[in-house]
Structure formats: C-alpha cells, structure tokens
Amino acid sequence: MTNLDRRQVLTGMTATGIGLVAAPRFATAQQPRFDGVTLRVATFGGGWDRAVHKYAGVKLEALGAKVEYVTAPPRDNLAKLIAAKGRPAPFDVVEMGDLTWVDTYEAGFLQKIDLANVPNRKDLLPSQSDEWKVASWVTQEGIVYNAEKFAANGIPKPERYRDLLNPKLAGKLCLIDITQAGASQLLVGASIDEGGSMTNIEPALKFVKDANPFQFWKVGAQAVTLMNSGDIWASTMHAGFAVQMRRAGLPVAFSHPKVGPTKRGLLKEGWLGVVKGSPVPRAAEFFINEYVSAETQFGLATERGVVPVNGQARAKLAGDPLLKEMFLLSDADVGNMVSVDFNVFNLDDATQRWARAVSTR
Amino acid sequence: MNGHRAIANARKAASGIWMLGVFVFLFAPLVVVVGASFDGGERTFLNFPPKELSFRWYGRISPDLFESLGLSIVLGLTTAAVGCLVGVPAALGLVRARFPGKSLVAAAFRAPLQIPAVVTGVSFLKLYYLIGDVTGIYVVGTLPGLVIAHSFLATPYVIGTVSAVLQRFNTRLEEAALSLGASRWRTFRRVTLPVIMPGVYAGAMYAFLVSFGDVPVALFLGSSGMQPFAAKIFHLMEFDFDPTLLAISTFIIFGSLAAIYLLQRAVGLEELSRSGGGN
Amino acid sequence: MKARWHLVLIPSLLLSLFLLLSSQIAFLRGSFFKDLRLGRIGTELTVENYVRFFTDSLYLDSLILTIRLSATVAILTLAIGFPVAYILARMRSRWSLVLLAAIIAASFITIVIKVLGLIIIFSSGGTLNRLLVGSGLLERPLTIMGEPAGVVVGLMHFTMGFAVLLLYGVIKTIPRSLEEAAEIHGAPRRRVFLRVIVPLSLPGIVVTSLIVFNLCMGAFTSAALIGGGKVFTLPVLIQQTVIMQTRYAMGATVSAVLMTVTLLINALSVFVMARFDRRRGMVA
Known part of the structure; x- marks a missing residue:
C-alpha cells in the first residue's frame, strides 16, 4: 500500500510538472521529466520484453522513470485484470492481441489515451490508433512451407488454405492451435475463401477437420523443430517464423493466402492500451509514443520478425531482400489484406466448436 | 547345479x-x-x-535466466521450509491423535493435490486480492505470495512422507525418555525428531521439486522481477526458440542429478525411501 | 501424561483449511451462477452450468478421456515401476542407490524441457523411427506427439520417480528371508514374486497408483504441450474455458466436477481395498 501511495503522490507531482511544460510539447528542450515514476508494462515474455525495453523503455528511463515489465501471454494478463477488478490497476500499459483487446475494452479495463501525447501516430495507418488503443505491431498470417520438399514431391505452391488439403501433404501439416493468437485469422481466412464469413465459420472448421494436421502447435519452437526434422512440410503461422527459419538455413518459403476473389494475406495486430486507474497516464502515453516510433518499430521488426506499424520503418525494411520476399510491405498490398473484426467474429463460440471438431475421442 | x-x-x-x-x-x-x-x-x-x-550457447545465456534460476532456488528452499513447518505437526497430529472425523481431516490435507494447478493459480490470485482489500497487504507478484501458494501445493507431500515414518515409530522410546524426567519438548527434539528426520528430508525434497517444476501457478502469481525459472522458459518457448534454453536446461539436468547425489550422501536415500512407504 | 497430539495439529489444520476453503470457495462459488463472460457472473443461484456439463458431450468425453488417460498412466507406471523398485530393493550393491537417485532426478526435470527432446526422438525421420521402420518392426513411423499416447508417455516421465521411490520403500519392508524360504521349498522365482511379494506389497501398490492417478487427473503441462491441441483433458479444458473464453463460472464447474470425481474414485478404491482385505482375512 505504501508503495502505491508513494506512486500516487509522485504522479501528482509529475502531473503538475507536466501541466507546466505541456504547452510547448514539441519543443524538445522542454521534454517532461518522469523522476520517481514507475511505469508497469504488461507484455509478452521470452525476450520480447527485453527488445521493447532496449528501444522504448530506455527512452522513458532516460527521463528519470523506472520501467517494469509484467510478462505473460495476453490472455493471462487479462485474467490478472479480471482478478484485480475494482482495485488499483496491476499495471499501467497493457499489450494485447486483437481478440484480447475486444475483451479488455468490453470489460471496462481501459482508459482513454490523450492522442496529443502520441505524435508518432502520424506514421501509422488511420485505423491503427484511436483514443482507446494504438497498434504496436503487425504479423502477417499465412502458410510457411518447405519449398524443397514441395518441389521434390510435385506439390504446387499453396495459393489458398484449401491447397493444404493436397493428399500428398497428409500427415505433413501443422495448423496453429486455437489458443494462439493467429488462429482467428486462419478461421476467418479459410471461411471467407470457402463461401463462409466472419459469422459463419463452419467451412473453416470443416477445413481444419479435413486437414487433420499432424499437430496443432501451441509453442512456436514446436512447429519450427518439426519443420527442421522433416516431420512437417507446411504450417500455418506468421511470416516472422519464415524469416527466422530461412535465416537458420531451412529452405522455407511463405505464402500469403488468397482470400476470396480479390483479397490476399491476413493481418494480425497487437494493441497498446492504458489501464483504467493507472496513476501514471502521462508516462504511459510517452512510452506508447516511443513504442510506435520508427526506430523502435524497425528494431522490433529486425530482431523479432514482426511487421512494423510505422510506415517509415516499413519503408526501411524493403531494403532487406529477405524481408521483402516474406512480408507484404507496400501500402497497397497491406491495404488489400484481411483483418478480423472481433466485434463480428465470435472467438468464444469458435473455441468451443473447435474443441468439438478436433478433440480425440 | x-x-x-x-x-x-x-x-x-x-x-x-x-x-x-x-x-x-x-x-x-x-x-x-x-x-x-x-x-x-x-x-x-x-x-x-x-x-x-x-559451447557458444553457454556463453550467451542471458543473465536474467540465471536470476530467475536463483529465484527458483530461493523459492524452492523457502517452500520446503514452510512445508515442513506446517506439514510435520500436521503429520504428528494425524498419526498420533485419535479424534472423530480423522479421515476427513486427512482428506482435507490431501485436497491440494486434486486441484488442477491452473485453478490454484487463478483462485490464489483472487484470494490475494481479497486479503489485500481487508489487510492492505497485497502479496501478488511478491516472493511471499509465491511461497504461500507453493507451500499449499507442497505440504501434502511432507505430511505423506512424515506420516509414513511416524507409523513405524516405536512410542516406547518416547515414553522411556519422559519417564526419565525429560521435558516433552526435549523428548521431541532429542528422541522423536531424529527418528522422523528422514521423512522430513524426503518431504522437503518433494516440496522443493514441486515448487521448482511449477509453471501454471507462477504464470499468475509471478511478476516482472519475480518470475520463477520454469515459467520463464515456458515463455521463451512460446515465442521463438532460443538455443541458450538448451544450454541452461543442461545446467538444470546436471544440477538436479548433483543435488540428489548430495542429498543421498548427506541423508541416505535408503532412509528417504523408507519414509515413502505409504500414507 | 498423554500428549495432546490433536492440539499440535490445530495450527496447521487451520492454516491449510483457510487457504483451501478461502481460495476454492471464492472460485467454486461461481459455478452456481450464470456465466456472463469476462469473469462476470449472474446474481441468481442456478445449476445450469452443471446441467450443461452433464448433457454436453464435449465435457463428458473430456471427463472420460481424463480418467482413461490417468488410469492408463497409473497402470503402466506401476507395471514398469514395480519390477524396477523390486530389482533395486534386492540389489546388493551400492549402485542401487545411485540408480534410484538417477530415476528420481530424471523424473523431476520439468516436462517443459523434456518435451523438446521427446519431439526429436519421436520425429518421423528421427533415429528411433528409422531403426523401427528400417528393421521392419513397424510399417509406418511411430508418431505419438499430438496423440493421447504421447501424453501418456509425458505423464509417465513425471510419475515414474514417485512410483519407484514409494514402491522401493514398500518392498524394502518385506524381509528377504520370506523369498528365500519359499525358494528353498522349490517354488520358482516367478511364483514367489507373484504369490509373496505382490500380495504383501498390495497396500503400497494401491496407495502408489492412487497418488499417480491423482497427479495425472490434475496435470496440465504435459497434456497441453504434448497433446498437440487435440487431447482435451479436463485441466486443458479448464485452462481454455477460464483463460481463453473468460468463462469463470463454467471453468469453476468443470473444476468442481474434476475434484469431486477424483475424490470419489479415491474413496471407492479405499472402500474396495478394505472389503478385499476383510474377505482375505476371513479366508485365512
């Protein structure tokens, strides 16, 4: 409790300080100070937290703050918010997958962001920020496949999800597990392509059942290891994995599946929000602004294989032939990708039907 | 022939x-x-x-992996100590006292084994907030919070091993000590405790290992500076695969073998196993 | 002069009961209210979650699968572990303890680490499968990852140490002279083993299999990592219901059923054991 009290007092002090200097916001000489502030960021573990800190966290710390990371998968962090309901916020900034964003928002765990404090949003697409959330990264979901094995066995390059039903691929295929962010993109993509929609996912469930994959991967390392051992020749995952595997010497290629007559590829976004009741909203907004800066976004892309939300960073990536091959980078291509609308797509229902469709008896 | x-x-x-x-x-x-x-x-x-x-991956093990390994060791040892403090008296009472509903009490002590660990994690998180509301002390994301939950998981093992030794214990030794004028506490310390020690060691070992291997509870009750080792590597595997993970796992494998070997030298597994006979 | 042992018990009991009841009541209470997602529950008492559990094949199948897997693991662990414990207990060299220590140590290394090794071992192009297929023992490569069989293997890795250690202790209490006496009378070793050792250690066997069974009923990590998203045991389903669907009331219901069923199976086995003992006593 004492900890919180101190934090609140300090916030008060900082807020007053900001009030005084807020007007000439872009005058760099007058940057706000965050001395004594502790910002708690809920994000992914496994090194992602370190990469975020290296680019964005240090900027805040240079101004006197301390940044702490609460690392867990987004769904577990949501569970922490649910447990803490009606009490002081367990963290200040929360990073969410697209589905978790809908739930976190609906449950009333977020507070509005003062977008004036996030000037870097000028480099983002208009749909990628509003007063509740700012996009933090994009992954491009699709099909990673072993090009050598495909060629040797006379399997054509997969253009659509249904191409994975090729009998020559029986038992050689992994699909993403329903518990992983990215499964929604598979369900929606496969549904729309087979005449279904975001509300009618039966075609996709049929596809998943027919595909009868070797495994549904829960841990990225699992699918990558199976790809290396030759147990599987293709897996639905995001393009970042294809980059990783190619750099490690595997002969993989990536296909952005066609969805319906005109669309191609699927987008999955990560979102940043400020937790309701956070005592340090100004520091949270500063951190979010640094998170979407061209420098951070470029760093995360090269280190972690995500696609930047920042247009400048994306343009810079096009200079790397491998990334250019694996990712869709131009604004036109990105604009033609499918996004899942989680206000329409019901993952709760999909999760239950998935379990029924695939569980072993 | x-x-x-x-x-x-x-x-x-x-x-x-x-x-x-x-x-x-x-x-x-x-x-x-x-x-x-x-x-x-x-x-x-x-x-x-x-x-x-x-050996390149060994040189690249990130320092925070060692930090969380250190945390796990501290956490495991504390859990073992707390588990013994709670479990040894419980075992003494369960084996020696006669009272109605004893099997029910024994079942209550065993109950944590039947709760899926994910549920323990979520329900303790909720409990800690409720306690915090009343007392103003929030243990979420702290070492004490992890110790309490892990001790909850581990105590049944200590009760099991100590009970097993006690059941074979000859109470005449204690009676003799008491009749010779030794105080009850002295009798316990000098006669009872040395005999049940193997059971205590075995229980402590189980408690340590239960704590060290736990992932689901730590996912909920850990925090940035308080992430036990097993949960940490679970996270690492979720994103991309980092070969330093194999390197540090190798340390764990040899560390466990060495720890069991040392325990065997110090206490004797013969003794440990004798304590495992039943419950 | 009698010590009041029940007084010694009280602080521990109070502490354990407090933690058990307060955490579980806070959670399980939700099972009697309507599930409104996002951790929210209705205000009226209802048993609809329980009705749903017992009328929905998803949950029932999962319950049956969980019991079946746990029972399989218990039986296999016992069948493999008992001879190991017996051999170690009757070994006359110091090596027996080193071997015992190694089994325990190997058992307790977290499955999170082992699962990567298991993937490689059972990979279709891996050494094991090349040997099996190459030697003509198998027609197709053996793939158990993503199958219930793989989960069984993962769980056995976890339970073997417990079982061997517990059984070792049991067998050590059976005097070696009993076997020697039987052998002098010309009984073959296998008969001695089945007629003397196994019956005498039966209580220990039952206790050990119950412990193994209980551990498996609540085990999450093996089923989640090795099950390849296809093996929905109750703990996996609970995790999915609570964490993915944020249906806390339904998750509480599933977990209440899991706990009750486990307790019932334990009680039933103890009851059957007691009857069996009494019958044997009468015959003898």
Missing part, C-alpha cells in the same frame, strides 16, 4: 534389460537436450545429434 546358475544368469540378464529399458525411456529426452545444446549452428530449433560441437 549348472542349471541353477543358468537360471540365475538369465534372471540377472532379464533384470538388467528391464532396468536398461527404463533408463533409456527416462533419459533419452534429456540426452537429446544436452546433446543439442552443444550444436554450434545459428539455429532456431533443435539439432540432434549436434552437427558441429560448440
């Missing part, structure tokens, strides 16, 4: 093959992990057998 020896030899061979099979079964995955940790390639996956020998 020769026939007998042949039978004895066949028996020995059969035993040997059986043991070998079990050891291969248990150790094969570990051998693969250790072997792959020496693979030198710039890889994001396991390579076994290693293509080029190298």
Whole structure:
C-alpha cells in the first residue's frame, strides 16, 4: 500500500510538472521529466520484453522513470485484470492481441489515451490508433512451407488454405492451435475463401477437420523443430517464423493466402492500451509514443520478425531482400489484406466448436 | 547345479534389460537436450545429434535466466521450509491423535493435490486480492505470495512422507525418555525428531521439486522481477526458440542429478525411501 | 501424561483449511451462477452450468478421456515401476542407490524441457523411427506427439520417480528371508514374486497408483504441450474455458466436477481395498 501511495503522490507531482511544460510539447528542450515514476508494462515474455525495453523503455528511463515489465501471454494478463477488478490497476500499459483487446475494452479495463501525447501516430495507418488503443505491431498470417520438399514431391505452391488439403501433404501439416493468437485469422481466412464469413465459420472448421494436421502447435519452437526434422512440410503461422527459419538455413518459403476473389494475406495486430486507474497516464502515453516510433518499430521488426506499424520503418525494411520476399510491405498490398473484426467474429463460440471438431475421442 | 546358475544368469540378464529399458525411456529426452545444446549452428530449433560441437550457447545465456534460476532456488528452499513447518505437526497430529472425523481431516490435507494447478493459480490470485482489500497487504507478484501458494501445493507431500515414518515409530522410546524426567519438548527434539528426520528430508525434497517444476501457478502469481525459472522458459518457448534454453536446461539436468547425489550422501536415500512407504 | 497430539495439529489444520476453503470457495462459488463472460457472473443461484456439463458431450468425453488417460498412466507406471523398485530393493550393491537417485532426478526435470527432446526422438525421420521402420518392426513411423499416447508417455516421465521411490520403500519392508524360504521349498522365482511379494506389497501398490492417478487427473503441462491441441483433458479444458473464453463460472464447474470425481474414485478404491482385505482375512 505504501508503495502505491508513494506512486500516487509522485504522479501528482509529475502531473503538475507536466501541466507546466505541456504547452510547448514539441519543443524538445522542454521534454517532461518522469523522476520517481514507475511505469508497469504488461507484455509478452521470452525476450520480447527485453527488445521493447532496449528501444522504448530506455527512452522513458532516460527521463528519470523506472520501467517494469509484467510478462505473460495476453490472455493471462487479462485474467490478472479480471482478478484485480475494482482495485488499483496491476499495471499501467497493457499489450494485447486483437481478440484480447475486444475483451479488455468490453470489460471496462481501459482508459482513454490523450492522442496529443502520441505524435508518432502520424506514421501509422488511420485505423491503427484511436483514443482507446494504438497498434504496436503487425504479423502477417499465412502458410510457411518447405519449398524443397514441395518441389521434390510435385506439390504446387499453396495459393489458398484449401491447397493444404493436397493428399500428398497428409500427415505433413501443422495448423496453429486455437489458443494462439493467429488462429482467428486462419478461421476467418479459410471461411471467407470457402463461401463462409466472419459469422459463419463452419467451412473453416470443416477445413481444419479435413486437414487433420499432424499437430496443432501451441509453442512456436514446436512447429519450427518439426519443420527442421522433416516431420512437417507446411504450417500455418506468421511470416516472422519464415524469416527466422530461412535465416537458420531451412529452405522455407511463405505464402500469403488468397482470400476470396480479390483479397490476399491476413493481418494480425497487437494493441497498446492504458489501464483504467493507472496513476501514471502521462508516462504511459510517452512510452506508447516511443513504442510506435520508427526506430523502435524497425528494431522490433529486425530482431523479432514482426511487421512494423510505422510506415517509415516499413519503408526501411524493403531494403532487406529477405524481408521483402516474406512480408507484404507496400501500402497497397497491406491495404488489400484481411483483418478480423472481433466485434463480428465470435472467438468464444469458435473455441468451443473447435474443441468439438478436433478433440480425440 | 549348472542349471541353477543358468537360471540365475538369465534372471540377472532379464533384470538388467528391464532396468536398461527404463533408463533409456527416462533419459533419452534429456540426452537429446544436452546433446543439442552443444550444436554450434545459428539455429532456431533443435539439432540432434549436434552437427558441429560448440559451447557458444553457454556463453550467451542471458543473465536474467540465471536470476530467475536463483529465484527458483530461493523459492524452492523457502517452500520446503514452510512445508515442513506446517506439514510435520500436521503429520504428528494425524498419526498420533485419535479424534472423530480423522479421515476427513486427512482428506482435507490431501485436497491440494486434486486441484488442477491452473485453478490454484487463478483462485490464489483472487484470494490475494481479497486479503489485500481487508489487510492492505497485497502479496501478488511478491516472493511471499509465491511461497504461500507453493507451500499449499507442497505440504501434502511432507505430511505423506512424515506420516509414513511416524507409523513405524516405536512410542516406547518416547515414553522411556519422559519417564526419565525429560521435558516433552526435549523428548521431541532429542528422541522423536531424529527418528522422523528422514521423512522430513524426503518431504522437503518433494516440496522443493514441486515448487521448482511449477509453471501454471507462477504464470499468475509471478511478476516482472519475480518470475520463477520454469515459467520463464515456458515463455521463451512460446515465442521463438532460443538455443541458450538448451544450454541452461543442461545446467538444470546436471544440477538436479548433483543435488540428489548430495542429498543421498548427506541423508541416505535408503532412509528417504523408507519414509515413502505409504500414507 | 498423554500428549495432546490433536492440539499440535490445530495450527496447521487451520492454516491449510483457510487457504483451501478461502481460495476454492471464492472460485467454486461461481459455478452456481450464470456465466456472463469476462469473469462476470449472474446474481441468481442456478445449476445450469452443471446441467450443461452433464448433457454436453464435449465435457463428458473430456471427463472420460481424463480418467482413461490417468488410469492408463497409473497402470503402466506401476507395471514398469514395480519390477524396477523390486530389482533395486534386492540389489546388493551400492549402485542401487545411485540408480534410484538417477530415476528420481530424471523424473523431476520439468516436462517443459523434456518435451523438446521427446519431439526429436519421436520425429518421423528421427533415429528411433528409422531403426523401427528400417528393421521392419513397424510399417509406418511411430508418431505419438499430438496423440493421447504421447501424453501418456509425458505423464509417465513425471510419475515414474514417485512410483519407484514409494514402491522401493514398500518392498524394502518385506524381509528377504520370506523369498528365500519359499525358494528353498522349490517354488520358482516367478511364483514367489507373484504369490509373496505382490500380495504383501498390495497396500503400497494401491496407495502408489492412487497418488499417480491423482497427479495425472490434475496435470496440465504435459497434456497441453504434448497433446498437440487435440487431447482435451479436463485441466486443458479448464485452462481454455477460464483463460481463453473468460468463462469463470463454467471453468469453476468443470473444476468442481474434476475434484469431486477424483475424490470419489479415491474413496471407492479405499472402500474396495478394505472389503478385499476383510474377505482375505476371513479366508485365512
């Protein structure tokens, strides 16, 4: 409790300080100070937290703050918010997958962001920020496949999800597990392509059942290891994995599946929000602004294989032939990708039907 | 005579093959992990057998992995200590006292074993907030918070091992000490405790291992500076595969073998196992 | 002069009961209210979650699968572990303790590490499968990852140490002279083993199999990592219901059923054991 009290007092002090200097916001000489502030960021573990800190966290710390990371998968962090309901916020900034964003928002765990404090949003697409959330990264979901094995066995390059039903691929295929962010993109993509929609996912469930994959991967390392051992020749995952595997010497290629007559590829976004009741909203907004800066976004892309939300960073990536091959980078291509609308797509229902469709008896 | 020896030899061979099979079964995955940790390639996956020998991954283990390893060791030892403090009196009471509803009390002590760990994690998180509302002390994300939850998981093991020793314990020794004028506490310390010690050690070992291997509870009750080792590597595997994971796992594998060996030298597994006879 | 042992018990009991009841009541209470997602529950008492559990094949199948897997693991662990414990207990060299220590140590290394090794071992192009297929023992490569069989293997890795250690202790209490006496009378070793050792250690066997069974009923990590998203045991389903669907009330219901069923199976086995003992006593 004492900890919180101190934090609140300090916030008060900082807020007053900001009030005084807020007007000439872009005058760099007058940057706000965050001395004594502790910002708690809920994000992914496994090194992602370190990469975020290296680019964005240090900027805040240079101004006197301390940044702490609460690392867990987004769904577990949501569970922490649910447990803490009606009490002081367990963290200040929360990073969410697209589905978790809908739930976190609906449950009333977020507070509005003062977008004036996030000037870097000028480099983002208009749909990628509003007063509740700012996009933090994009992954491009699709099909990673072993090009050598495909060629040797006379399997054509997969253009659509249904191409994975090729009998020559029986038992050689992994699909993403329903518990992983990215499964929604598979369900929606496969549904729309087979005449279904975001509300009618039966075609996709049929596809998943027919595909009868070797495994549904829960841990990225699992699918990558199976790809290396030759147990599987293709897996639905995001393009970042294809980059990783190619750099490690595997002969993989990536296909952005066609969805319906005109669309191609699927987008999955990560979102940043400020937790309701956070005592340090100004520091949270500063951190979010640094998170979407061209420098951070470029760093995360090269280190972690995500696609930047920042247009400048994306343009810079096009200079790397491998990334250019694996990712869709131009604004036109990105604009033609499918996004899942989680206000329409019901993952709760999909999760239950998935379990029924695939569980072993 | 020769026939007998042949039978004895066949028996020995059969035993040997059986043991070998079990050891291969248990150790094969570990051998693969250790072997792959020496693979030198710039890889994001396991390579076994290693293509080029190298120790490079050992040099790259990030310091925060060692930090969380240290935390796990502290957490495990504290859990073992708390588990014994709670479990030993419980076992004494369960074995020696006669009171109605004893089997019910025993069942209550065993109950944590039947709760799926995910549920323990979520429900303790909720409990900690409720306690915090009343007392103003929030233990979420702190070492005490983890210790309480892990002790909850581990205490039944201590009760089990200590009870088993107590059941075979001859109370006449204590009676003799008491009749010679020793105080009850002195009798406990000098007579009872030394005899049940193997059970306590065995229970403490189980408690440590339960705490050390836990993932689901730590996912909920950990925090940035308080992330136990097993939960940390679970996270690492979720994103991309970092070969330093294999390197540090190798440390864990040899560390566990060494710890059990030392325990055996210090206490004697013979004694430990004697305490495991039942509950 | 009698010590009041029940007084010693009280602080521990109070502490354990407090933690058990307060955490579980806070959670399980939700099972009697309507599930409104996002951790929210209705205000009226209802048993609809329980009705749903017992009328929905998803949950029932999962319950049956969980019991079946746990029972399989218990039986296999016992069948493999008992001879190991017996061999070690009767070994006359110091090596027996080193071997015992190694089994325990290997058992307790977290499955999170082992699972990577298991993937490689059972990979279709891996050494094991090349040997099996090459030697003509198998027609197709053995793939158990993503199958219930793989989960069984993963769980056995976890339970073997417990079982061997517990059984070792049991067998050590059976005097070696009993076997020697039987052998002098000309009984073959196998008969001695089945007629003397196994019956005498039966209580220990039952206790050990119950412990193994209980551990498996609540085990999450093996089923989640090795099950390849296809093996929905109750703990996996609970995790999915609570964490993915944020249906806390339904998750509480599933977990209440899991706990009750486990307790019932334990009680039933103890009851059957007691009957069995009494019958044996009468015959003898």
